[in-house]
Amino acid sequence: MLLQSLSEACGLSGNEAEVRNLILKEVQGLVDEHRIDTLGNLITLKRCSNTGAARPRRVMIAAHMDEVGLMVTHIEKSGHLRFSKVGVLDDRTLLSKVVLVGNDRVPGVIGAKPIHLLKEKERHQVVETDQMYIDIGTSSREETERTVKRGDYVAFATRFSRLEGGLVKGKAFDDRAGCAALIELLRGRDSYPFDLYGVFTVQEEVGLRGARVAAYAVEPDYAFAFEGTVCDDSPKKKDLSPTTVLGGGPAITLADRSFFADKRLVKLLVETAEKNGIPYQFKQPMVGATDAGRIHLAREGVPSAAVAVPCRYIHSPVNILSLSDFENLIRLMSLSLVALPTLWPLP
């Protein structure tokens, strides 16, 4: 399954090559052109079905290839690795996790003090990243340096598997779910009545960096970001927003910390969903940020929207998503793209 291989591939921000190669292999036969830009974005183009059009409209869909994780900052005399975070991670989710260090995937464990030795006070404290270390089994700096060096990326060693209820667990669903959906969308239809740019971006998790330059280059008329997004649907005492709900359908962004979704595009998505009986939900406003936050500011501005697959336990070593949400996202977008030209006066 495509989602499985994408989830198990390692590609932290700034080191997306493994994921990009995997995607490239999938999309090569599906697009008319592709290129990799200076920052490492993979920009693909499916040409407009109407070859007579003078300047076909351009639609850009972005999904980011990078994932959150860690980076080796120092190797102790004892051989242990110190690290810092790449992207936003919760310290509480890190202890005792199995990790893969460097491009050679050297296995290691984020060490934790045994509970027997914890002082009463320590049991109530969060261990911060700078107090943690990775144990790859070596006992000296020299031994460690044979396989690991400072600056190596560290990914979580989470395997993909199916759970009950049509759910799956794995790592990096933010945003490999978006990447997989974009690939399936490119596979689904030979062409659209516009130039469709499928863009797989880099460095989203460290500040939407890839999307900024990709959108400048593509110069789209409309844009969408595909995402894996926050879901918080566990039972709660207070009646507050779950942000999104697993199984509730693709989540449409109205506004988040990075942008206000274009009202015309949101209307198109909602109407398409309702007309075709596709479940959908609105993501809790003002939470999170996506590549759309940069794309909509490119050049003279780009009407943009973001649609996402809800992911439980996002930005942690293991995420859960519902395959029905994933498939409904592809369906919703495929139908919405066909209807998209209603937004512009046809030639």
Added chain:
Amino acid sequence: MKELIARLVEAYGPSGNEEQVRALIQDEIKAHVDEARVDALGNLVALLKSDPGGQGKPPTRVMVAAHMDEIGIIVTHIDEEGFLRFAPIGGLTPLTILGNRAVFANGVTGTFGMEKREILPTEKPKLDRMFLDIGAPDKESALKLVSVGDAAAFSRGFAQAGNRLLAKAMDDRIGCAILIQVVKTLKRNPNDIYFVFTVQEEVGCRGAVTSTYGVQPDLAIAVDATDTGDTPEARPMNVTLGKGPAIKVKDAGMLAHPAVRRLLVEAAKGLGIPYQLEVLEGGSTDAMVMQTSREGVPSGVVSIPCRYVHSPSEMVDYDDVTNAVKLLIKVLEDRVTI
């Protein structure tokens, strides 16, 4: 001009929802400009072409900008009892909203409340412990009036207090009013002036990013409200209500271009109107992003001193406003060179 200011400040337009303000401004300026367009993000970009018979050189492209949006709230959740939870749009201080009302685009009005049992009397309330009550007895009734994602702004009428004007959204409808007044009053124009009414300033100067890229100006001036240091026990700041428009030296996001600053100072001196130099420690304006557009744009700011900024009752001095109009006209009626 007061009548115009009153209509502008009372219009509804939290960031991302500037349509009503834009329509009002479009109506006011359309007879006075050569073209006006709305860009992809919703900025209103109006061009006043230079008078014919220039000296052969292409006219200077001057961009003058004020933002249409105001701070507000956005509904994030509607609970079973019909109360609305919300997130802030822009810099909203919890203390300023209790006891106040908010209104949605469709006119639905509500009042702010807070979780009294959860908040100690000595504790400052936080926004996530507050809610908006629109009088709906349950979720179903609330959903007939508003949806998640709908934005609301403060609901407050315009008022006069002596020579001072009181209103919500003075930041930055006062800038919009000044630009409109300048458009209507200019007698002579040797420059190509782009009057830009921007969107989404309060959430990160987003409209100015794209509109400046589009206009590609040679020089840019933002007109916006700024804080003052003239109230009891205020944080020290050398800006006082009534002492003239403030010419920005720096704020948290930019250093004004010295030549633009000089241009404004010289114009004020030439007119003999009062002015003050402004150093603002927190916050910034559209000029922050205008300045770094493309290859860089010499940029400055004409600030209107404003007490209680980002509250439902922002106060400006009317003389500062009329002097700002005079100052901008003086600058724009000559060929702008720096």
